[in-house]
Amino acid sequence: MSIASRLTRMPRPFDPDRGAEARAAIPAAKGDIALLIEGTGGCSPYLKSLIEKEADWILPALDDPEDALARLHHDLSQVAPDALADALRQGKRRVALLTALADLSGAWPLEEVTGALTRFADLACQLALRAAIGAEIRRGKLPGATEDDAETGGGLVALAMGKMGAFELNYSSDIDLICLFDETRFAPDDYHEARAALIRATRKMAAMLNDNTAQGYVFRTDLRLRPDPAVTPVCMAMEAAERYYESLGRTWERAAYIKARPSAGDLAAGERFLKTLRPFVWRKHLDFAAIQDAHDMRLRIRAHKGLGGPVVLADHNMKLGRGGIREIEFFTQTRQIIAGGRDPELRVRGTVEGLSVLARKGWVPDEVAETLTRHYRAHREVEHRLQMINDAQTHSLPRNDEGFARLAAFMGVQQAALERDLKARISEVHELTEGFFAGSGIVAAPEVPAAQAETFDTEVTSRWRSYPALRSARAVEIFQRLRPEILSRLARAAKPDEALLAFDGFLAGLPAGVQLFSLFEANPHLIDLLVDIVGTSPALAQHLSRHSGVFDAVIGGGFFAPWPGIAALAQELSALLDSESDYERKLDAARRWAKEWHFRIGVHHLRGLIEAEAVGPQYADLAEAVLRALWPVVVAQFAAKHGAPPGRGAMVLGMGSLGAARLNATSDLDLIVIYDADGVEMSDGRRPLAARPYYARLTQAMVTALTAPMAEGRLYEVDMRLRPSGTQGPVATSLTSFRDYQMNEAWIWEHLALTRARPVAGETALALDVEAVRDAVLERGHPRDRIIAEVATMRARIAAAKAPDGPWDAKLGPGRLQDVELMAQAGNLMARSKARGVREGLADCVACGWLDDAAGAALSEAYLLFWRVQLVSKLLSDKPLDPARIGEGGCRMLLHETGHETLEGLEAALVEVAQAADAAISAVLGQAPEDAA
Numbered sequence: 001m002s003i004a005s006r007l008t009r010m011p012r013p014f015d016p017d018r019g020a021e022a023r024a025a026i027p028a029a030k031g032d033i034a035l036l037i038e039g040t041g042g043c044s045p046y047l048k049s050l051i052e053k054e055a056d057w058i059l060p061a062l063d064d065p066e067d068a069l070a071r072l073h074h075d076l077s078q079v080a081p082d083a084l085a086d087a088l089r090q091g092k093r094r095v096a097l098l099t100a101l102a103d104l105s106g107a108w109p110l111e112e113v114t115g116a117l118t119r120f121a122d123l124a125c126q127l128a129l130r131a132a133i134g135a136e137i138r139r140g141k142l143p144g145a146t147e148d149d150a151e152t153g154g155g156l157v158a159l160a161m162g163k164m165g166a167f168e169l170n171y172s173s174d175i176d177l178i179c180l181f182d183e184t185r186f187a188p189d190d191y192h193e194a195r196a197a198l199i200r201a202t203r204k205m206a207a208m209l210n211d212n213t214a215q216g217y218v219f220r221t222d223l224r225l226r227p228d229p230a231v232t233p234v235c236m237a238m239e240a241a242e243r244y245y246e247s248l249g250r251t252w253e254r255a256a257y258i259k260a261r262p263s264a265g266d267l268a269a270g271e272r273f274l275k276t277l278r279p280f281v282w283r284k285h286l287d288f289a290a291i292q293d294a295h296d297m298r299l300r301i302r303a304h305k306g307l308g309g310p311v312v313l314a315d316h317n318m319k320l321g322r323g324g325i326r327e328i329e330f331f332t333q334t335r336q337i338i339a340g341g342r343d344p345e346l347r348v349r350g351t352v353e354g355l356s357v358l359a360r361k362g363w364v365p366d367e368v369a370e371t372l373t374r375h376y377r378a379h380r381e382v383e384h385r386l387q388m389i390n391d392a393q394t395h396s397l398p399r400n401d402e403g404f405a406r407l408a409a410f411m412g413v414q415q416a417a418l419e420r421d422l423k424a425r426i427s428e429v430h431e432l433t434e435g436f437f438a439g440s441g442i443v444a445a446p447e448v449p450a451a452q453a454e455t456f457d458t459e460v461t462s463r464w465r466s467y468p469a470l471r472s473a474r475a476v477e478i479f480q481r482l483r484p485e486i487l488s489r490l491a492r493a494a495k496p497d498e499a500l501l502a503f504d505g506f507l508a509g510l511p512a513g514v515q516l517f518s519l520f521e522a523n524p525h526l527i528d529l530l531v532d533i534v535g536t537s538p539a540l541a542q543h544l545s546r547h548s549g550v551f552d553a554v555i556g557g558g559f560f561a562p563w564p565g566i567a568a569l570a571q572e573l574s575a576l577l578d579s580e581s582d583y584e585r586k587l588d589a590a591r592r593w594a595k596e597w598h599f600r601i602g603v604h605h606l607r608g609l610i611e612a613e614a615v616g617p618q619y620a621d622l623a624e625a626v627l628r629a630l631w632p633v634v635v636a637q638f639a640a641k642h643g644a645p646p647g648r649g650a651m652v653l654g655m656g657s658l659g660a661a662r663l664n665a666t667s668d669l670d671l672i673v674i675y676d677a678d679g680v681e682m683s684d685g686r687r688p689l690a691a692r693p694y695y696a697r698l699t700q701a702m703v704t705a706l707t708a709p710m711a712e713g714r715l716y717e718v719d720m721r722l723r724p725s726g727t728q729g730p731v732a733t734s735l736t737s738f739r740d741y742q743m744n745e746a747w748i749w750e751h752l753a754l755t756r757a758r759p760v761a762g763e764t765a766l767a768l769d770v771e772a773v774r775d776a777v778l779e780r781g782h783p784r785d786r787i788i789a790e791v792a793t794m795r796a797r798i799a800a801a802k803a804p805d806g807p808w809d810a811k812l813g814p815g816r817l818q819d820v821e822l823m824a825q826a827g828n829l830m831a832r833s834k835a836r837g838v839r840e841g842l843a844d845c846v847a848c849g850w851l852d853d854a855a856g857a858a859l860s861e862a863y864l865l866f867w868r869v870q871l872v873s874k875l876l877s878d879k880p881l882d883p884a885r886i887g888e889g890g891c892r893m894l895l896h897e898t899g900h901e902t903l904e905g906l907e908a909a910l911v912e913v914a915q916a917a918d919a920a921i922s923a924v925l926g927q928a929p930e931d932a933a
Contacts, residue, residue, distance in 0.1 A: 026059055114380070254281050311323060560604075652759070696730055748786060
């Protein structure tokens with residue numbers, strides 16, 4: 001499609017005589033195209049010269065500019081190396097002219113303009129590099145390389161940085177490249193010779209692009225973004241660069257790599273290198289400390305360039321000045337750095353694209369993203385016009401009225417309108433971005449003045465400076481800004497001294513402070529949550545000290561959304577694990593992910609956002625999702641050495657609370673692994689194993705994956721004592737053995753445990769077979785008198801093994817959780833029911849006539865009350881529940897959860913319902929009721 005058919009605007013000739021000369025250079029141009037040529041030549045001496053030089057080429061190119069550029073690229077790729085320098089310069093003239101006319105006419109939007117310039121830069125780099133590398137290969141200076149290796153740079157890659165990396169080159173951009181080579185392509189003895197050849201090739205490539213000859217130049221080429229450019233060569237080994245970034249890389253270098261992409265040479269090696277840098281660029285936790293780094297960088301640039309002070313249009317820098325292009329870029333990139341480690345969707349290169357995805361993901365309000373996008377495009381158009389006038393790498397507005405008059409004519413608008421528009425856009429960009437960088441959002445609470453809060457315990461606060469979290473000057477600086485607000489909120493707690501001590505414990509356990517304090521400064525509402533947690537749940541506060549990154553989840557989006565369920569959780573974790581290539585990193589990623597979701601359940605419970613009946617199933621959903629997602633990862637890791645699982649594979653059977661889908665905050669997992677070798681005797685891997693040891697060791701690998709303490713802690717404790725034959729039996733059981741054991745050898749207590757069994761991970765078909773075994777066992781049942789006798793024996797054995805820890809022990813003791821759960825299992829077995837829950841089991845007890853309605857109600861009431869106490873107890877502390885130790889906040893939660901007004905009333909209720917449940921249980925078991933207190 002021609003330019004003429006897409007024309008939406010027109011420059012006016014600022015200098016009519018020059019405009020007429022430009023038009024006369026292409027006499028065949030007619031209509032709007034002639035006016036476009038005239039307006040362009042009348043505003044830009046540089047473009048007028050290009051019109052005159054390329055008069056024969058440009059007119060037909062305007063009929064189909066996209067095809068003209070494609071043919072130009074093709075023709076250049078066929079040019080011989082000795083003619084390439086001049087050919088590239090001619091190509092640059094043509095691309096510059098065609099792009100300018102497409103831009104000035106409105107035929108191409110900004111992204112097409114910058115894209116055309118960038119694609120030509122990529123081509124020029126590739127051709128110049130190919131020629132330079134080819135020369136080294138022909139001279140025999142690149143060990144082991146052949147002519148074919150010239151196309152891939154002989155292992156060298158030019159990474160496009162900055163605007164080139166993001167396909168955002170401006171009209172007179174220089175290009176920023178980092179040149180690296182893959183040292184693994186060369187033998188150790190050849191390394192130094194190869195390195196020298198690649199350094200020479202890099203210099204020749206840059207010279208071919210950069211040198212200003214009689215034919216002009218291609219691109220000003222800057223190689224100084226590489227690591228430590230004052231002392232490193234223009235081309236570095238990737239391994240050396242990686243070591244630099246891991247140990248010395250700075251925030252501005254992280255930001256630079258947001259836009260980095262392989263542009264020329266060995267593109268595959270470049271992609272591999274960028275993948276290794278992901279942990280450097282994209283931190284695993286929300287990185288609000290980057291805001292201050294970016295703000296400091298902005299201030300340094302302003303000071304260095306003398307760009308501070310109020311905005312005056314004359315000579316204002318549209319790139320680096322207030323309200324300029326760089327402000328929008330920093331605003332976008334800093335937000336990407338903050339959250340991109342958690343959300344790969346934010347890892348985009350372009351500024352407009354970045355604003356769009358940030359808005360879509362909730363990190364930037366839609367209206368802010370739309371406004372900044374609109375102003376970014378307008379700023380870039382002004383920048384392009386300034387550069388088109390004389391092909392100058394300038395970003396500054398004119399210094400006088402004549403210059404503004406020329407710029408207005410070039411843009412096809414009136415000067416007064418242009419100046420009004422510029423002032424409005426610059427001011428709005430500055431207002432929108434400055435608050436993000438400079439404002440902390442911390443406002444002292446008016447109810448408790450900071451001075452008053454500061455006095456409530458100076459002995460505690462005076463030791464804070466000795467804590468690890470405040471060992472750096474940066475941490476101290478941020479914390480000092482936060483301190484009045486934190487103390488003010490602590491002073492408003494029900495028991496301020498208690499809340500202060502709890503916060504002191506949290507702060508003492510914090511290994512570092514900069515990231516977390518920056519997070520609080522950017523999100524002050526999190527301070528309320530922290531105070532709430534430390535004042536209520538010491539266990540959760542201690543967990544936060546060690547894993548403060550879980551706060552990321554609160555502001556990462558979706559923290560307060562409805563519970564997603566097992567399938568969505570497992571899918572999310574599986575996708576996360578798939579994104580990690582290293583096995584240990586997968587395990588650490590699983591730990592981070594699980595801790596965040598575990599934290600979410602705890603916070604929702606603590607704040608009353610979910611009822612007790614939802615808490616247990618959510619903890620169970622989380623555990624099952626971890627098992628579902630982690631099992632195939634463990635199997636794949638194990639199979640890499642020993643071969644695929646023999647036969648039909650294995651499945652994981654959840655027992656106990658996991659099988660019943662009711663866990664608490666500290667529950668371990670009762671598991672049984674069942675496999676079916678299906679007649680296959682050996683695996684077929686590098687180190688084959690017989691089926692039985694294969695599955696035994698695979699099970700051990702799974703247990704290790706769950707329980708091993710790693711950098712991110714452990715996932716769960718695992719108990720496998722419920723497997724057939726207990727600790728004396730193999731850790732993995734064959735399907736045949738499991739079936740035979742359950743049908744012919746298992747004790748009644750093992751069938752009681754089987755009422756809770758539920759497949760939670762592994763091969764689906766095998767899980768169905770295991771479920772069929774369970775169904776068959778339960779359907780066959782046992783005589784009621786034998787079940788009753790076994791339950792009575794078990795109850796007595798449990799009571800003798802461990803005494804309850806006072807009246808607040810929700811689990812142990814007559815009429816309490818373990819007692820009631822045992823009765824529910826017996827009810828399931830008597831009724832030959834496939835249900836797994838306690839409530840269903842108690843209903844079965846009544847339905848089969850073992851308990852009357854009153855006894856069933858007594859047990860249900862006891863279970864509900866003790867379950868609520870148990871959930872609160874395990875959330876608040878890892879020690880036995882004692883109201884004297886859990887503090888005011890913990891007691892308040894305990895009373896709210898159980899519906900009681902006083903601790904005395906709750907304690908009396910616990911004794912009363914336990915005695916009623918004990919009496920009901922003892923009556924049907926033929927035992928004497930015990931003292932439930």
